[in-house]
Amino acid sequence: MQGISYRTFGGPEVLEYGDLPDPKLAPDAVLVKVVATAVNPVDLACRSGLLAPLLDTAFPVIPGWDVSGVVVQRGWSVDEYAVGDEVIGYVRKDWLSQGTCAEYVACPVRTLARKPRNLGFLAASGLPLAGLTALQALRRWLQVRRGETLLVHGAAGAVGSMAVRIGVDLGARVIGASRADAAERVRELGAEPVAYEDGFGAAVRELAPGGVDAALDTVGGPVLAGTPPLLAQDGRLASVADGEVLSLGGVYVFVRPDPHDLADLAGLAEAGAVDVAVARSFPLDRAEDAHRAAAQYPGAQGKTVITVDWE
Template structure:
């Protein structure tokens, strides 16, 4: 095997114009890690926010950076003390590391075993690649907020990549779900089991019409909606946001997603059981990764954006 690989990289912070396909050393496989030959990797908003320097105060970047945290692929090599996997296993991962450097938009990526799970057998490679970050975000927010059978849940941004998984997961937990979205996405939300409401002026009143006694849990996946959240929350209700630190001032939780192999395995099983679907909006060839980032930044796609690294 060659000691180099092709990778999408950037040498400095900036917009997608800084991305290029280059040759990089194939990563070394450390203890507790697996080397994955990448089949597909999905784009998440955090990828281009990091690329723009948005997390520089939080995470160190080692240039050149290979972006990307979502991956689906095949185990090529197993490091020392990684008995969970063997070469040839088909896996998915939310492959976040402690520094920003060796990401998933490459022919190979190393993944700590704490981040990886078996690929859902019923999903395509592209669908599988779209599951980890969005699915884990939705699952961890909802379970940390105590969603259970009989809960009434409001999902802000219900038609987005995280939101539509949140709707399905909340329904699977036995909750009634109200989801905010533009009218063009209302039929899709009904199909997933949510009661849709249009966002914008008057949103709190529209939610109160559906839930006069308030909602038990609010999951905010868009930001800027704290006032609406507090207006519709029932007494003793819980709320959290992945996008707005101001939620802390209103008694809520500001959340981020953690790599968790057990949670990811649960989501993979949900997919195989037909309880969770991953919608892929667009796919791009490896050489067009910059276009995939541009499309994600526009923020108008309904479903995941995936880069096909190898067939």
């Protein structure tokens, strides 16, 4: 099969297009013909070696964890899917090696759900990682409830925008912090915007004098450090971007493959509660350009997607 791989950590230039071995199919997996795969910040971090201390690596590495595509073969023990089913997946395995940036990928059924019927393959490929991160952060870790006030940092970004929409669907009042030039986008998502340039702390305190019930950070650094004073007395804090949240009494969220959560997310997409904007797409043999674009335009303008020819 044709695909993208890298044989050493480094910049986008280490990505190579060419022939790769066909994936082996475990009994509890399906072979998916890839139609599209989204590029996420974690893909850039993996490629550069930032996650090497956390994940074993078997070179050459095929990058990518997000996928949308069509089932073309089932493992012996799989009865959840049939050949021809359209699926989405957050196909993160326990080591870096066999990713989604190729013509085919073997996907354990625990990483998959059916593709939302109202999303095309390109948009659907951008749903799993960002959407699951937001869903699990709000439901599992922050346990956001109807009537509460939720603060989302980076509210116009890929994860942040999903969190705003999911927070609204959960019945929360959402305050969305972002750059000033993204304020209208944040408002369209359903949040009350506050701008970092205007001193977001004072703006949040004016909107929520008693503090916010929960806060989700997707930015890290000084933004995260300035968040605890904005919490209510029993407020909860989580970050998907900065492990320093642990020293602030919060939780660090690292998204997990979960077929039930992914199916719930697909249901939210079909109900119109969440959606995915695709800002730019590149063919498979231009993955290097896709990684450069994803680094230059991280999130706020929409997803960067790599497409694979499909007949």
